[in-house]
Amino acid sequence: MTATQGKVIVGMSGGVDSSVSALLLLEQGYEVEGLFMKNWDEDDGTEYCTAKEDLADAEAVCAKLGIKLHTANFAAEYWDNVFEHFLAEYQAGRTPNPDILCNREIKFKVFLEYAEMLGAEKIATGHYVREGFRDGRPRLLKGLDANKDQSYFLHAVPEAAIARTLFPVGELEKPEVRALAERHDLVTARKKDSTGICFIGERRFRDFLQQYLPAQPGTIETPDGDVIGEHMGLMYHTLGQRQGLGIGGLADYPDAPWFVAAKDLERNVLVAVQGKHHPLLYTDSLATEPMDWVAGEPPAAEGRLTAKTRYRQTDVPCRFEAAEDGGVRVRFDDPQRAVTPGQSLVLYDGEICLGGGVIKATWSAEESAR
Numbered sequence: 001m002t003a004t005q006g007k008v009i010v011g012m013s014g015g016v017d018s019s020v021s022a023l024l025l026l027e028q029g030y031e032v033e034g035l036f037m038k039n040w041d042e043d044d045g046t047e048y049c050t051a052k053e054d055l056a057d058a059e060a061v062c063a064k065l066g067i068k069l070h071t072a073n074f075a076a077e078y079w080d081n082v083f084e085h086f087l088a089e090y091q092a093g094r095t096p097n098p099d100i101l102c103n104r105e106i107k108f109k110v111f112l113e114y115a116e117m118l119g120a121e122k123i124a125t126g127h128y129v130r131e132g133f134r135d136g137r138p139r140l141l142k143g144l145d146a147n148k149d150q151s152y153f154l155h156a157v158p159e160a161a162i163a164r165t166l167f168p169v170g171e172l173e174k175p176e177v178r179a180l181a182e183r184h185d186l187v188t189a190r191k192k193d194s195t196g197i198c199f200i201g202e203r204r205f206r207d208f209l210q211q212y213l214p215a216q217p218g219t220i221e222t223p224d225g226d227v228i229g230e231h232m233g234l235m236y237h238t239l240g241q242r243q244g245l246g247i248g249g250l251a252d253y254p255d256a257p258w259f260v261a262a263k264d265l266e267r268n269v270l271v272a273v274q275g276k277h278h279p280l281l282y283t284d285s286l287a288t289e290p291m292d293w294v295a296g297e298p299p300a301a302e303g304r305l306t307a308k309t310r311y312r313q314t315d316v317p318c319r320f321e322a323a324e325d326g327g328v329r330v331r332f333d334d335p336q337r338a339v340t341p342g343q344s345l346v347l348y349d350g351e352i353c354l355g356g357g358v359i360k361a362t363w364s365a366e367e368s369a370r
């Protein structure tokens with residue numbers, strides 16, 4: 001086939017989505033080359049990093065498709081611009097999402113620059129999102145497969161980078177993608193989806209974090225300040241999670257499970273409540289750090305939108321207003337469970353992903369009313 005559409009570099013992760021992306025672009029008449037990025041040097045003596053296998057799979061797919069595969073090591077950029085921030089956030093008691101930063105800083109910045117160096121105007125990835133023009137602007141749209149939509153992770157990528165990226169699988173459902181890979185005999189057809197944070201792999205999160213952040217034991221308390229247990233470090237706990245208390249003698253409390261409701265950083269105290277639906281586990285309104293707007297600016301009018309506070313959540317109705325510091329204040333129509341500082345709030349106008357920001361404070365219905 002002769003290429004008529006210009007040169008595009010596909011981010012080849014060794015997974016099925018990027019394999020099929022390369023295939024589709026070839027079928028569409030692009031001159032396609034692949035790039036495998038190594039963002040984590042796995043010489044930390046563990047067996048968890050799958051980079052070697054992934055590279056071998058990317059090589060096999062590129063050989064099968066007859067395209068060239070480049071490799072690049074961005075581990076230094078990843079460490080400086082993603083990982084250090086990730087650790088600092090944990091240290092500050094928040095639960096960060098490094099994949100969002102990885103997209104903004106690595107996949108849609110360093111990778112784009114690298115592609116330019118290789119003589120390509122455009123890059124492509126296997127993300128389940130779409131690009132579409134609305135009101136004359138290139139917009140980031142949700143992927144058609146609602147189960148796989150990855151716009152949550154891409155909300156911090158600027159419009160100019162979105163405009164230079166192709167998302168061939170964004171128009172497809174995942175089973176169609178696997179079927180295409182099977183039909184073309186690609187080795188990744190049945191490869192299982194990657195889970196969790198890329199550099200942590202399947203290992204226990206606490207073990208990983210302990211290599212970088214020392215344990216900081218403290219107490220677990222009720223909202224009234226009764227000590228009911230001990231924790232090994234606030235960073236090992238996630239809001240809304242069921243919490244084993246590790247001590248007996250809770251004679252004053254009925255035998256109901258405890259859930260993490262808050263982290264008091266100043267006192268190094270984990271606050272726990274009883275019952276999965278305790279009101280303190282619900283957020284009525286929140287504030288974010290300065291927002292990353294895909295369009296570079298907030299929507300013209302404040303008002304009603306929908307929002308996700310975590311990946312794989314259906315977006316829920318809310319009302320938003322801009323704050324002076326560049327962040328937003330959002331109030332949900334219905335209080336949301338386990339909204340976690342450090343994770344991102346992402347706003348949508350229908351299928352358009354507008355942007356998002358890191359959640360810095362949350363208030364329960366009772367606190368909002370005060």
Ligand SMILES: Nc1ncnc2c1ncn2[C@@H]1O[C@H](COP(=O)(O)OP(=O)(O)OP(=O)(O)O)[C@@H](O)[C@H]1O
Binds near residue numbers: 036125193
């Ligand atoms: N190491 C890598 N090198 C090059 N591109 C990558 C790499 N990791 C991810 N990407 C790109 O980012 C996209 C989304 O990555 P993600 O980790 O979410 O994988 P995924 O949705 O399981 O996709 P895939 O099935 O292609 O691995 C990939 O489809 C690929 O285009």
